Amino acid sequence: MNKNLNTDNLFREKLDGFSEQPPSHVWDAVKGKLAAQQRKKRFVYAGWITAAAVIVLAFLAGWYFNNYKEIKIPDLAEQNPIQPKINEHKKTAPNDKNLSAEFVPEKQLNTENINTENANRDNNLLQTAKLESPIVDDRNVTESTSQRLNMNLLKRIDALILNAHPKLFLAEKSVQKVEYSLNESDKFLIAENSKSLNTKNKGWKMGMHLSPGYSSHTAAHTENYAQNMNFTADDGNGNVGGGFSVQYKTTKKLSVESGVYFVQNGQKSVNSIDLFAANQNADFALGLAGETRFDNAVNLSKGNLVMNSTAGVIEMAAAPKGTEIISELDAFNPEFSNSLVSDGQFSQVFEFIEIPLFLRYKVVDSKFGIELVGGINAGIVVGNNAYIDNSYGLQNIGKTQDISTVNLSGTVGVGMNYGLGKHISVAVEPRLNYYFYSINSNPEVDFRPYRIGVFTGLYYEF
Amino acid sequence: MSNDVRAQAKLYELFAPKMFGVCLRFSKDKTEAEDNLQDGFIKVFKYINGFRHEGSFEGWIRRIMVNVSLEKYRKQSLLYPVEDIGTYETPNFSDDILAKISASELIEVIQDLTPRYRMVFNLFVIEGMNHKEIGKEMNISVGTSKSNLARAREILQRRVKELYREKKTNANSPA
Numbered sequence: 001m002n003k004n005l006n007t008d009n010l011f012r013e014k015l016d017g018f019s020e021q022p023p024s025h026v027w028d029a030v031k032g033k034l035a036a037q038q039r040k041k042r043f044v045y046a047g048w049i050t051a052a053a054v055i056v057l058a059f060l061a062g063w064y065f066n067n068y069k070e071i072k073i074p075d076l077a078e079q080n081p082i083q084p085k086i087n088e089h090k091k092t093a094p095n096d097k098n099l100s101a102e103f104v105p106e107k108q109l110n111t112e113n114i115n116t117e118n119a120n121r122d123n124n125l126l127q128t129a130k131l132e133s134p135i136v137d138d139r140n141v142t143e144s145t146s147q148r149l150n151m152n153l154l155k156r157i158d159a160l161i162l163n164a165h166p167k168l169f170l171a172e173k174s175v176q177k178v179e180y181s182l183n184e185s186d187k188f189l190i191a192e193n194s195k196s197l198n199t200k201n202k203g204w205k206m207g208m209h210l211s212p213g214y215s216s217h218t219a220a221h222t223e224n225y226a227q228n229m230n231f232t233a234d235d236g237n238g239n240v241g242g243g244f245s246v247q248y249k250t251t252k253k254l255s256v257e258s259g260v261y262f263v264q265n266g267q268k269s270v271n272s273i274d275l276f277a278a279n280q281n282a283d284f285a286l287g288l289a290g291e292t293r294f295d296n297a298v299n300l301s302k303g304n305l306v307m308n309s310t311a312g313v314i315e316m317a318a319a320p321k322g323t324e325i326i327s328e329l330d331a332f333n334p335e336f337s338n339s340l341v342s343d344g345q346f347s348q349v350f351e352f353i354e355i356p357l358f359l360r361y362k363v364v365d366s367k368f369g370i371e372l373v374g375g376i377n378a379g380i381v382v383g384n385n386a387y388i389d390n391s392y393g394l395q396n397i398g399k400t401q402d403i404s405t406v407n408l409s410g411t412v413g414v415g416m417n418y419g420l421g422k423h424i425s426v427a428v429e430p431r432l433n434y435y436f437y438s439i440n441s442n443p444e445v446d447f448r449p450y451r452i453g454v455f456t457g458l459y460y461e462f
Numbered sequence: 463m464s465n466d467v468r469a470q471a472k473l474y475e476l477f478a479p480k481m482f483g484v485c486l487r488f489s490k491d492k493t494e495a496e497d498n499l500q501d502g503f504i505k506v507f508k509y510i511n512g513f514r515h516e517g518s519f520e521g522w523i524r525r526i527m528v529n530v531s532l533e534k535y536r537k538q539s540l541l542y543p544v545e546d547i548g549t550y551e552t553p554n555f556s557d558d559i560l561a562k563i564s565a566s567e568l569i570e571v572i573q574d575l576t577p578r579y580r581m582v583f584n585l586f587v588i589e590g591m592n593h594k595e596i597g598k599e600m601n602i603s604v605g606t607s608k609s610n611l612a613r614a615r616e617i618l619q620r621r622v623k624e625l626y627r628e629k630k631t632n633a634n635s636p637a
Contacts, residue, residue, distance in 0.1 A: 018565040019479035
């Protein structure tokens with residue numbers, strides 16, 4: 001061990017600061033290559049400028065031909081010799097030079113118009129060409145570009161040399177120095193890896209997401225409420241959400257995120273043949289196996305049909321198409337509650353605008369990164385609809401009552417991202433979002449939606 | 463000559479000798495070192511805007527030079543199979559050797575190593591990387607890095623001793 005240290009020290013001491021003047025042809029070659037790169041860059045600039053010029057020309061050409069057509073309109077008048085028509089034409093072209101000539105035949109008037117227009121166009125094109133193609137005199141372009149670069153480079157180098165120069169004469173070498181340089185070399189790696197997305201310690205990141213997902217809920221009801229509800233099969237709902245996010249990196253590993261997301265949540269309900277939750281007092285028709293039916297107890301209240309559903313009470317102004325109401329006419333002592341029977345299925349959909357406040361933690365920080373994300377959302381209900389989907393199509397039957405406008409939910413997720421370039425990365429992030437409290441303020445209903453979504457998006461880091 | 467080129471020339475003038483020293487250590491000969499120095503400086507000028515003032519500027523340039531050498535090594539590594547020979551004992555250096563041996567002599571000895579030994583030795587001893595980092599940079603295992611380092615050390619120790627002995631003999635022999 002000691003011997004190794006001895007060898008290492010010998011080499012380190014002798015070699016760490018070792019310098020030798022390289023032959024002059026190396027600098028000549030570097031200079032040559034840099035100049036070649038500069039020429040190539042200039043060529044690319046010229047390419048862009050040409051492309052821009054072509055677009056402008058195409059635009060001008062399109063504009064010209066459009067105008068040309070408009071001027072052609074008087075041709076129609078040519079076939080009509082009536083004098084007032086000519087006067088009318090003059091009115092339509094008040095800027096025309098020919099306005100002063102009282103009796104100009106239509107045809108002549110027209111060609112002169114075109115000639116003038118042609119001349120104008122040629123002038124325009126010439127002027128545009130002068131303005132838009134500095135290729136003609138590329139010295140101007142390169143000089144201004146290189147002057148800008150020069151200023152930058154000189155400023156940097158002046159500052160850097162001041163910093164770096166003393167370090168050139170570091171004479172003291174020791175084992176501690178190695179540790180220092182190890183640490184330093186990591187830093188250089190970071191510095192050199194300027195392409196990597198994850199090197200900045202602070203900065204903004206914007207994202208755009210689409211989130212296909214599955215929504216469902218947990219629900220509980222008071223016995224009284226449940227007695228008037230005959231849902232036996234509730235399931236979730238596949239849907240697509242989306243939105244924008246903004247992240248601010250506070251440290252190398254941690255960032256804070258907010259944004260605006262649009263998400264849907266809801267569930268479908270049909271009655272199954274296994275009617276374990278059937279209310280004894282409800283009269284309804286059981287669906288055959290494989291047939292979807294929706295049958296539920298309803299009350300008649302102030303001319304409206306009122307029905308209990310998983311997420312809350314729904315009030316309908318009238319019975320939806322394709323449904324029937326079964327009612328016992330003995331109003332004083334009814335044996336069964338009124339029932340709404342229908343083929344098809346019932347669904348409830350809530351739409352939320354969510355404003356998140358998330359914390360992100362980078363677990364793997366490289367080109368392919370892994371992040372943990374968690375936080376809270378303010379979920380603002382912007383859509384609240386109930387539907388029956390039967391042989392008459394999807395019918396909006398009303399709203400769920402007592403839904404709170406603003407609700408609080410929590411989110412956890414794992415994000416995987418991949419850097420596509422210096423600024424852009426793609427990410428796939430499965431997230432679970434769960435509402436902490438019932439979104440229905442009715443004490444008899446406890447309805448908490450949750451959603452499992454795969455947030456897929458594009459990020460741009462500044 | 464534009465200001466831009468003047469600034470580049472100034473920068474080159476300031477750092478080239480030291481960086482040539484780095485390239486020499488990582489190369490098999492002067493020609494390869496010159497090529498690496500040239501490629502390295504082209505990168506320096508290309509990415510100078512990406513330098514973020516984290517660490518010293520010299521360190522940044524040096525890291526680029528090392529990376530150029532590593533890239534070249536990765537491309538060529540298939541051409542140089544490394545034989546793993548058992549270790550053999552070599553005596554310690556005396557202070558005498560330490561005092562007398564020159565940096566150029568040491569560089570020559572390093573240049574004689576096979577590319578992988580040279581890489582591992584340079585990265586570990588002079589650049590201060592650990593075996594894990596070296597393994598990652600060179601696509602080899604930590605174990606391989608360790609054994610390569612041990613082997614490189616042995617070879618170097620032996621060559622330095624030989625060199626010293628030859629010198630001593632030459633010095634004492636009558637003209």
